[in-house]
Amino acid sequence: MRPQTDTATTASVQTGSEPLLDIANLNVYYGESHILRDVDMGVASGKMVCLIGRNGVGKTTLLKTIMGLLAPRAGAVRLGGESITRLTPDRRAKLGIGYVPQGREIIPRLTVKENLILGLEARPKGALKTTEIPEEIFELFPVLKTMLSRMGGDLSGGQQQQLSIARALMGKPRLLVLDEPTEGIQPSIILEIEAAVRKIVTTTGMSVLLVEQHLHFVRQADWYYAMQKGGIVASGPTHELSNEVIQKFLAV
Amino acid sequence: MDALLEAFFNGISIGAVLLLAALGLAIVFGLMGVINMAHGEFMMLGAYTTSVVQNTFKPLGEPLSGLYIFFALIAAFIVTALLGVVLERGVIRFLYGRPLETLLATWGVSLILQQFVRSISWVMVLNIGLFCFLFFGAQAILSRRPNFERIRGWFVIIMIPLSAAIALIVGNITGSIFQLAVTRPWFGAQNVNVAAPIWLRGRLPLGGYQLPYARLFIIVLTIVCVIGIYWFLNKSAWGLRIRSVTQNRSMSACLGIPTQTVDMLTFAIGSGLAGIAGCAVALLGPVGPNTGQNFIVDTFMVVVVGGVGKLVGSIVAAMTIGMANYIIGSYALKPIVGGIPALDNFFNFFSDPSMAKVLVFILIVTFLQFKPAGMFPQKGRTVDA
Numbered sequence: 001m002r003p004q005t006d007t008a009t010t011a012s013v014q015t016g017s018e019p020l021l022d023i024a025n026l027n028v029y030y031g032e033s034h035i036l037r038d039v040d041m042g043v044a045s046g047k048m049v050c051l052i053g054r055n056g057v058g059k060t061t062l063l064k065t066i067m068g069l070l071a072p073r074a075g076a077v078r079l080g081g082e083s084i085t086r087l088t089p090d091r092r093a094k095l096g097i098g099y100v101p102q103g104r105e106i107i108p109r110l111t112v113k114e115n116l117i118l119g120l121e122a123r124p125k126g127a128l129k130t131t132e133i134p135e136e137i138f139e140l141f142p143v144l145k146t147m148l149s150r151m152g153g154d155l156s157g158g159q160q161q162q163l164s165i166a167r168a169l170m171g172k173p174r175l176l177v178l179d180e181p182t183e184g185i186q187p188s189i190i191l192e193i194e195a196a197v198r199k200i201v202t203t204t205g206m207s208v209l210l211v212e213q214h215l216h217f218v219r220q221a222d223w224y225y226a227m228q229k230g231g232i233v234a235s236g237p238t239h240e241l242s243n244e245v246i247q248k249f250l251a252v
Numbered sequence: 253m254d255a256l257l258e259a260f261f262n263g264i265s266i267g268a269v270l271l272l273a274a275l276g277l278a279i280v281f282g283l284m285g286v287i288n289m290a291h292g293e294f295m296m297l298g299a300y301t302t303s304v305v306q307n308t309f310k311p312l313g314e315p316l317s318g319l320y321i322f323f324a325l326i327a328a329f330i331v332t333a334l335l336g337v338v339l340e341r342g343v344i345r346f347l348y349g350r351p352l353e354t355l356l357a358t359w360g361v362s363l364i365l366q367q368f369v370r371s372i373s374w375v376m377v378l379n380i381g382l383f384c385f386l387f388f389g390a391q392a393i394l395s396r397r398p399n400f401e402r403i404r405g406w407f408v409i410i411m412i413p414l415s416a417a418i419a420l421i422v423g424n425i426t427g428s429i430f431q432l433a434v435t436r437p438w439f440g441a442q443n444v445n446v447a448a449p450i451w452l453r454g455r456l457p458l459g460g461y462q463l464p465y466a467r468l469f470i471i472v473l474t475i476v477c478v479i480g481i482y483w484f485l486n487k488s489a490w491g492l493r494i495r496s497v498t499q500n501r502s503m504s505a506c507l508g509i510p511t512q513t514v515d516m517l518t519f520a521i522g523s524g525l526a527g528i529a530g531c532a533v534a535l536l537g538p539v540g541p542n543t544g545q546n547f548i549v550d551t552f553m554v555v556v557v558g559g560v561g562k563l564v565g566s567i568v569a570a571m572t573i574g575m576a577n578y579i580i581g582s583y584a585l586k587p588i589v590g591g592i593p594a595l596d597n598f599f600n601f602f603s604d605p606s607m608a609k610v611l612v613f614i615l616i617v618t619f620l621q622f623k624p625a626g627m628f629p630q631k632g633r634t635v636d637a
Contacts, residue, residue: 069505089505090507
């Protein structure tokens with residue numbers, strides 16, 4: 001194991017406690033091209049952390065590595081103090097990471113209800129026996145209630161995004177990872193999604209790691225990390241986000 | 253009327269055998285996209301299992317031994333499903349997404365299995381068992397060492413020849429001590445005969461036509477299997493997981509679905525169905541090491557004509573091909589077209605089983621020119637039952 005870095009300190013600035021997610025010295029390659037360079041970051045429990053940066057700086061790559069879809073060449077990913085660097089995505093999901101990927105990735109030829117039920121797989125006792133969708137899901141996303149028997153692939157982009165978040169929440173994760181949840185979605189639904197995510201953080205104490213370009217949404221977060229050329233170049237509380245930083249790192 | 257009824261039932265019963273054989277393939281090829289050339293050999297092993305079970309039941313005396321077929325169905329399913337798991341874990345999982353390599357590798361496995369049933373004897377069982385015991389035993393012990401990943405290459409290079417040599421030597425010594433008792437092949441190269449139980453040997457008279465009970469049994473078995481698979485895929489929790497993994501593997505993993513277990517289970521069920529089909533085929537005639545080869549092309553035809561990934565397509569295609577085969581082969585159309593000399597000559601020419609197959613394949617090739625995705629094409633890249 002490599003020596004501890006100061007990551008724990010950056011994350012503990014957020015709360016003063018142990019971080020829920022702790023990434024240390026992460027290096028990821030696509031073939032021979034070096035995508036992530038010595039990334040150190042953390043997400044404190046119960047906090048909402050936003051990752052900003054222009055297109056192609058490696059934000060999605062970082063989230064995929066956290067989820068286990070990409071294997072790092074060096075570095076460690078820890079969840080709740082436990083190393084998950086070598087685990088497969090399904091094991092990570094069962095340990096409490098809920099993933100809402102870019103492009104939603106709804107299973108197209110399953111009904112909305114079946115998509116939601118699959119979200120239960122992430123619970124440690126992953127039984128699909130429950131056929132009732134908890135009412136909290138519909139309180140957050142009322143639109144889903146009327147569409148339970150529709151095919152996932154037939155929904156509109158905004159509805160799919162809500163379904164994707166709802167599906168991740170079905171597993172009651174400790175950490176919710178959202179990759180550009182507002183990309184290509186009409187403004188009224190962006191506000192709905194934003195409100196839902198904020199509500200999740202305040203009512204359940206779930207941690208959220210968010211990649212976002214939409215400034216209003218970024219401001220909802222407690223903490224930000226800014227990425228450039230595969231590395232973290234700035235971080236701090238979001239209320240300190242200056243216009244200079246915003247112009248440099250957000251594609252607005 | 254009788255002729256028509258006869259053509260109908262014969263077509264259905266040929267179609268039922270085809271469908272039963274194609275059902276497992278429809279799952280393995282249709283849902284997982286794996287071309288398993290050893291599918292026919294799994295059928296053959298199912299038939300051999302049936303023969304073994306029958307011989308075990310013989311001493312029980314008549315009314316009881318007639319029930320062997322039900323135990324044989326279960327045994328054939330279990331044997332081939334386990335073998336399917338071994339094949340998936342040992343070969344196919346390294347080749348996902350590489351259809352050409354999968355095709356070649358499974359074809360090699362099919363040749364191995366054909367020779368395997370010819371030459372299997374107690375000595376061979378001892379050889380294989382001892383080799384597995386030594387190799388995997390050593391692996392189990394050594395894998396506890398922290399540096400196992402580093403010495404894995406050396407371990408494989410040293411342990412495979414070592415285990416093989418020990419197993420061969422022990423096998424040869426045993427063979428020379430006990431002679432023929434242990435070296436004689438169980439089945440040999442000749443065909444094995446499976447006699448249908450007495451209660452399946454009669455015929456059900458339908459007007460002037462008599463439907464053999466064995467055929468009726470296969471039709472019922474096929475219906476049960478189709479309903480069972482349909483229920484499993486659409487109503488059970490594992491079916492939901494399978495459908496999810498087929499449509500989006502990486503997202504399914506991110507949801508917490510154990511994709512490797514799902515692959516294993518899908519393959520086990522597909523292979524197990526081949527075993528059941530082999531059990532059914534054994535009722536119709538003698539079974540030899542090459543029986544599987546006769547089926548592999550026909551079953552692929554069924555899956556492709558029906559539309560890959562669609563169970564309902566396989567059902568319709570199997571019945572259509574079965575019916576066409578019989579109608580052409582027996583020249584059942586004689587009363588209708590017999591009056592026209594040109595057509596009469598044409599159908600007469602094709603009216604034997606092998607020529608009928610030629611015409612059916614020509615029809616299939618023509619059909620696929622117009623509908624390359626089969627009768628029930630997929631929408632987009634997705635797959636469902």
